[in-house]
Amino acid sequence: MTAPEVRPLPADSVGLLEGLTTTRAIRRYTGDLMPPEVLRDILFAATRAASGSNRQPFRFIVLIDGPRAVAARRLLGERAREIWAGKGQREGYRSDAEPRSAKARMARTMAEYVGGFESVPVVVLTCLVRYREPAPMEGASVYPACQNLLLAARALGYGGVMTGFHRGIEPQLSELLSVPAEAFIAATITLGRPQGGHGPVRRRPLAELVFEDTWGSAPEWALDPPGTAYTAAGPPARPSATAG
Amino acid sequence: MTAPEVRPLPADSVGLLEGLTTTRAIRRYTGDLMPPEVLRDILFAATRAASGSNRQPFRFIVLIDGPRAVAARRLLGERAREIWAGKGQREGYRSDAEPRSAKARMARTMAEYVGGFESVPVVVLTCLVRYREPAPMEGASVYPACQNLLLAARALGYGGVMTGFHRGIEPQLSELLSVPAEAFIAATITLGRPQGGHGPVRRRPLAELVFEDTWGSAPEWALDPPGTAYTAAGPPARPSATAG
Numbered sequence: 001m002t003a004p005e006v007r008p009l010p011a012d013s014v015g016l017l018e019g020l021t022t023t024r025a026i027r028r029y030t031g032d033l034m035p036p037e038v039l040r041d042i043l044f045a046a047t048r049a050a051s052g053s054n055r056q057p058f059r060f061i062v063l064i065d066g067p068r069a070v071a072a073r074r075l076l077g078e079r080a081r082e083i084w085a086g087k088g089q090r091e092g093y094r095s096d097a098e099p100r101s102a103k104a105r106m107a108r109t110m111a112e113y114v115g116g117f118e119s120v121p122v123v124v125l126t127c128l129v130r131y132r133e134p135a136p137m138e139g140a141s142v143y144p145a146c147q148n149l150l151l152a153a154r155a156l157g158y159g160g161v162m163t164g165f166h167r168g169i170e171p172q173l174s175e176l177l178s179v180p181a182e183a184f185i186a187a188t189i190t191l192g193r194p195q196g197g198h199g200p201v202r203r204r205p206l207a208e209l210v211f212e213d214t215w216g217s218a219p220e221w222a223l224d225p226p227g228t229a230y231t232a233a234g235p236p237a238r239p240s241a242t243a244g
Numbered sequence: 245m246t247a248p249e250v251r252p253l254p255a256d257s258v259g260l261l262e263g264l265t266t267t268r269a270i271r272r273y274t275g276d277l278m279p280p281e282v283l284r285d286i287l288f289a290a291t292r293a294a295s296g297s298n299r300q301p302f303r304f305i306v307l308i309d310g311p312r313a314v315a316a317r318r319l320l321g322e323r324a325r326e327i328w329a330g331k332g333q334r335e336g337y338r339s340d341a342e343p344r345s346a347k348a349r350m351a352r353t354m355a356e357y358v359g360g361f362e363s364v365p366v367v368v369l370t371c372l373v374r375y376r377e378p379a380p381m382e383g384a385s386v387y388p389a390c391q392n393l394l395l396a397a398r399a400l401g402y403g404g405v406m407t408g409f410h411r412g413i414e415p416q417l418s419e420l421l422s423v424p425a426e427a428f429i430a431a432t433i434t435l436g437r438p439q440g441g442h443g444p445v446r447r448r449p450l451a452e453l454v455f456e457d458t459w460g461s462a463p464e465w466a467l468d469p470p471g472t473a474y475t476a477a478g479p480p481a482r483p484s485a486t487a488g
Contacts, residue, residue, distance in 0.1 A: 016260050016262070016395060048266075050268070052408070054475060059454075063457065164381050213306075213313050222284065231300070
């Protein structure tokens with residue numbers, strides 16, 4: 001018996017810097033399933049991330065349509081709606097107030113997202129197997145892998161978002177999925193083929209986030225490239241920086 | 245007066261999936277400085293990462309050769325040597341025992357790295373501005389940005405590594421660099437132009453890290469692509485999976 005032929009990774013159609021600077025949270029998906037070879041490529045990229053002492057404490061539970069997957073997705077969907085209802089109310093996300101505002105758009109997107117959570121194409125629970133007491137820096141050994149996962153999805157024409165919808169139901173999920181006691185559920189990630197238009201990545205201007213030599217002191221070189229889109233926290237409008 | 249012309253991001257020479265699967269920790273650097281435009285591109289990519297509710301709580305303090313940078317790098321260098329001396333002894337990293345073993349190689353690399361810490365081209369302290377009590381998932385809002393930073397360095401022909409060399413000296417660093425009390429120093433990252441040969445990314449086989457439907461159950465599709473290099477935790481050698 002000879003070993004089956006294993007696929008190499010596909011060729012890239014997105015550049016590295018391009019992917020890093022333009023990948024955004026994707027919460028609306030087409031009904032397309034994700035083929036196993038795409039999942040292999042995405043998870044392979046996730047597991048190539050660095051971790052402290054290269055211990056690789058990250059584990060990924062892929063939830064598609066297996067019996068426990070369906071039950072876990074139901075739990076997560078209920079919890080997602082609960083969490084979003086609380087947050088939406090607390091933080092004033094209303095789809096009817098100022099319907100064209102960023103908050104109203106987010107309210108509509110989130111309502112649709114959590115409302116249909118059970119039918120997102122793929123859910124991945126990322127776990128961290130702890131070998132010592134919880135510490136603030138432990139996330140350095142699991143969230144880089146989550147970021148690789150989301151970037152790899154983008155590389156292959158898919159998209160996703162990292163959420164905390166497992167928070168508050170860890171005991172039920174851990175029992176259902178046989179997650180051992182030493183493993184912390186670090187993220188609930190949904191993945192699928194992006195549907196419809198998605199806006200640009202919006203962030204605060206670089207000079208508000210990057211300092212040199214001391215806190216608060218933006219370096220002269222902290223200039224956003226032409227075409228940068230800003231969050232409300234940043235300047236709503238400013239003269240074109242490319243006008244020569 | 246017209247605004248100065250701001251550079252666009254450079255074109256990519258590395259693919260996204262390629263970068264994700266082959267970027268490794270770089271601890272040996274040439275003496276090359278990092279031009280401001282390269283730092284701009286790297287930090288811009290870092291700050292495009294997602295964070296919870298897009299709050300962007302990450303801040304980056306770039307330490308090059310300013311007066312406080314030099315003092316901070318000295319503190320970090322001393323602490324790096326202290327941390328490594330303890331870890332090297334505890335975990336049996338010795339450069340003389342089995343000189344060709346992975347541990348002996350790592351011992352030599354680390355001795356050189358921490359010994360010359362003050363002269364690495366660039367040190368970046370990544371901080372997380374907390375708006376609520378510390379929580380295990382807070383790292384999801386800062387370590388994806390650190391991963392973007394390291395991947396962007398790779399995209400531009402540089403490399404780096406994320407460390408915890410600030411641990412134990414946070415009060416001194418925070419005072420020196422005016423880091424506010426609500427900001428947690430999440431990572432000490434060094435960057436530079438890679439020197440000499442660097443081996444491939446080595447990880448455990450995919451089937452040890454990825455499960456479907458339940459913990460411990462590897463999906464059939466969890467097959468490493470041809471050419472995958474493994475850590476000692478993985479299989480030291482196995483028959484070629486590409487033999488058809």
